[in-house]
Structures are given as structure tokens and as C-alpha cells.
Amino acid sequence: IAFTPAQIAGSDGELSPSGGFYIQDPKTGDHALAEFHPDDVIFMLGDGVEQIGLNDRLRGMGEEPLRPVPHTLVMPEGSNDGSSVSRVWHGRMVLPPSGAVVPSSSETFGDVRRSLASSSSEFSPHSTPTSLGCSSPTEAARLLAEEELSCAEDTTYCWHRCMPHEDSGVSLEMCSERNLMLQCVNPRDQVYMSGHGDFYPACSNSTEPASPFPTLPEFPREESVCNDVAWEAFSSTTGYDHFFDQLGDNRGNRGFWVGASEKGMGKVAKFMWNIGEDGKTIEGKLVFNGLFGYLAVGHANLEDNSKNGMMGANIIMAVPGQDYTAKDGLDLTKDETVLEYKIHDKKSAFRHWQDPIPDRDTSTYSVTSTDCFTSLTFTTDNINDVPLVAEDGTGDLVWAGNSKDYFCGYHGRGGDDGQGDRDRFTVNWMTGKGWFPDEKADKENMEGLEGMDPKSSAARMTTSLGFIVLGLILSA
Structure with a gap:
């Protein structure tokens, strides 16, 4: 994908730099703010570098592979206070060729895209697993739907699905009475960004993005000793x-x-x-x-x-x-x-x-x-x-x-x-x-869909098109 730095458009028509674009540090796991010049054009590589075999070629040549890096966007403070602001950007995304075969499947990328599009509205037991969009079974594909996902009034979009407020014992009215927002957080009161974790709707005004757990005092170990x-x-x-x-x-x-x-x-x-x-x-x-x-x-x-x-x-x-x-x-x-x-x-x-x-x-x-x-x-x-x-x-x-x-x-x-x-x-x-016994389907991408039928269209819709978005990497 190639794009220009995003702008925030206010109700008065004025534009200002968006900011709020974070990428994950490969060593620490922390979310680092990426800074762009207004005249920059940013090129980013998606998980397709794994899907189409580019990284395999690099490894075969003894070169360092391109590392897909998770990214996330944070709207400016105050954008949820009811004011009319929009985040706008211009860019172009290039998908894998429709005729290219997915390495882990006999299907082509075109087949997968058509199957994922249909699964967003209707589940079929013969439909393509949404995990085909990811090169790694340890990651859950992030949502990039061609249609906008809307949740019912008594639910909040949280960890790849619309989570009922009732299941977490909260409501919009309850949060409003406490002058708090209802948003998706983890037990450490950190706001959901991406990746796996324990997230649920809660009353919170936290703006801290979700981060990796604190490490053990001995981590990392001394590999020269632990040989x-x-x-x-x-x-x-x-x-x-x-x-x-x-x-x-x-x-x-x-x-x-x-x-x-x-x-x-x-x-x-x-x-x-x-x-x-x-x-x-x-x-x-x-x-x-x-x-x-x-x-x-x-x-x-x-x-x-x-x-x-x-x-x-x-x-x-x-x-x-x-x-x-x-x-x-x-x-x-x-x-x-x-x-x-x-x-x-x-x-x-x-x-x-x-x-x-x-x-x-x-x-x-x-x-x-x-x-x-x-x-x-x-x-x-x-x-x-x-x-x-x-x-x-x-x-x-x-x-x-x-x-x-x-x-x-x-x-x-x-x-x-x-x-x-x-x-x-x-x-x-x-x-x-x-x-090792025959492994049953490990619904790794459904972690967090607790109490929900993983076959439902709402669950499947939120994991679509992961090969486009999951873990984009900045390229010089």
C-alpha cells in the first residue's frame, strides 16, 4: 500500500496532521509513534510478502526477511466527545494476483477473496476458513471490510466482534452516569489496539494503548550461559x-x-x-x-x-x-x-x-x-x-x-x-x-469470542482479508 499522511478534517473544514499512527517495536513489543512529513509518501508491505513467497526467497538467499509489523491508529484526544471530525487519507492498496495460489491451500487468492466476501454476510459450512488470509496461525486477521461494520446499540465492537454489554455487566447509561466512556479494554485498563488478549467492554476513560505484559525479572535470559x-x-x-x-x-x-x-x-x-x-x-x-x-x-x-x-x-x-x-x-x-x-x-x-x-x-x-x-x-x-x-x-x-x-x-x-x-x-x-495425534481445527483466530458461536457471520466477518492488513511493515 502507498499512502499520504492522514489529515484530521474538522467541522469548520480546516485540516490538521492526524498523527496517532503506531507500529510495534520488534524487540520490545512497545507501540512506537511513527512521524511523517506532510510531503511524505509512505510505502507499506503487508502479510502478502509471506503469502506470495517473497520472504522464502530472501531466506533462501541468506538475506534477512521482511518482518510484518503490527500497526494501529489512534484518533486525537477529544474526537469522541461528539464533535464532527474525520480522519482522511489518500492511497492505493495492491492485492496479490487473483490467479496466484495460496501456499497453504489449493485455492487462489481470488477464490479466497470471493469466499471471504460472502462469509461476511452468510456462513456456509463449506466456506473458506478465514485463517487462510494469514501466513501465521498465531495471529488473528484484522478487519478490513469493504462495508462498514455496525454493532447493535447494546453491544460494542471489541476484539473482532460486537460484544454484548450485558455479558460484561455494563451499559451506556451506567458509564454516562459516572462520566466515563464505554470502550474495549483489558484488565489493565488499556485500550484495545491489535493482537491477542483478554478484552471486554467496560466503563473507562483510559487512553493508554494495550501493551505487552511486564516481563519476568530474569528476562531475557543469558543465552551464552543457557546454551x-x-x-x-x-x-x-x-x-x-x-x-x-x-x-x-x-x-x-x-x-x-x-x-x-x-x-x-x-x-x-x-x-x-x-x-x-x-x-x-x-x-x-x-x-x-x-x-x-x-x-x-x-x-x-x-x-x-x-x-x-x-x-x-x-x-x-x-x-x-x-x-x-x-x-x-x-x-x-x-x-x-x-x-x-x-x-x-x-x-x-x-x-x-x-x-x-x-x-x-x-x-x-x-x-x-x-x-x-x-x-x-x-x-x-x-x-x-x-x-x-x-x-x-x-x-x-x-x-x-x-x-x-x-x-x-x-x-x-x-x-x-x-x-x-x-x-x-x-x-x-x-x-x-x-x-502427535491428528490435530483438530485450532480456532486460534477466534480467541476472545467467548460465549459466541464461532460459525456465526458476526464472528467470521471480523477476521476477513487478513492478508491485506495483518502486520503491515514500514519500508524505507
């Missing part, structure tokens, strides 16, 4: 009869970031175990090549079709503190804990299931962490009274770890500076064999 030799020593399988060392993010071997080919292969996490003489008790250990933000392992929920077994899972989870709040995260001055939890069936944010399962014997559970690595050990025959060893001698499991922050988020999929790693995997407890 392969140190990892192999920490993750030694000595003392265990069986192990599965292919754990990594997204079934151990897939991804869309540099270095993804090294995921799994013993580089991210290993699970090792002994089975007791009773054929039921498991002495298990999960080791994670990352700092201790949290570490968890447990039963996959076989009925979950939204997060590949995560939703509703019974797990053993170690966290580096206590007294969690969604606003401040864990209190790291308190002792670490290893307890059992049941993840909420529909709501993934930790605040919805932060209370551990009561009256559980966790005396054999422990966690060990260093300035480099983390391990979780346990000896038990069940989690929340669900046997670890199924009748056929197998275990369908999930694991997750976060090495970046202390807010117990699961997003990040490993490539985002270790913010998150997770997998679903199966083991035969008796033979020691481990493998």
Missing part, C-alpha cells in the same frame, strides 16, 4: 525408562518464524516417565527450555474442538508466585506453587479458572527452575480423579509453558521471544512410544 550443553545436562533423561523429546510448539515441528525447523527435536521441551508396578501410577517429569513463567502438563480434553484439547483440560500447573490478579499478574514475592487446575470449557484467560481444584493431594508435585530452564515433576495415577493411564495404555496429553512474563498467558507460540509454547501429544505409557 545447548547446559540444556542437555538439565534435561537429561537419566533415571527414566521412557521419554518423548519432540515436544515443541504446534505439534513439535511447524511454525512460521525463523528457526521453526528446530522446534521439537529435543530443543524446546521433553517429557519423561516411569510407570509403577501397578500399571497405573506415573512418575513423570516435564523439562522446558525456558524461564519459569509457568509450566503445565495434563489431560487433553477429547471433547474440545476449539483449542486442540486445551479448553476444559485437567492439568498440573506450576507458577512462580501467588495471589494472581488479571491486572498485576502473580505476586513474585510469594512462594511458587504446583497445583491442579481445570481450564474453563470456553474461556481461556487464566482469570476465568485461576482457582485450583480443592482437596487434591499435591505432595508429590514439585518444580525446579534456574536462570535458564524449568522442570515439573509429579507422581500420581490421576489428575482431578481422571486416570492418567487409559484402558488402552495410552495418555492423551497437553503441555504449555511461558518463559517471558508472569501473567499466565498461553499465546506466543514460542517464536515470539518464548512468550508461550504448547502442544498436544499422545504417549503409550507401557511401550514408551510418543506421537
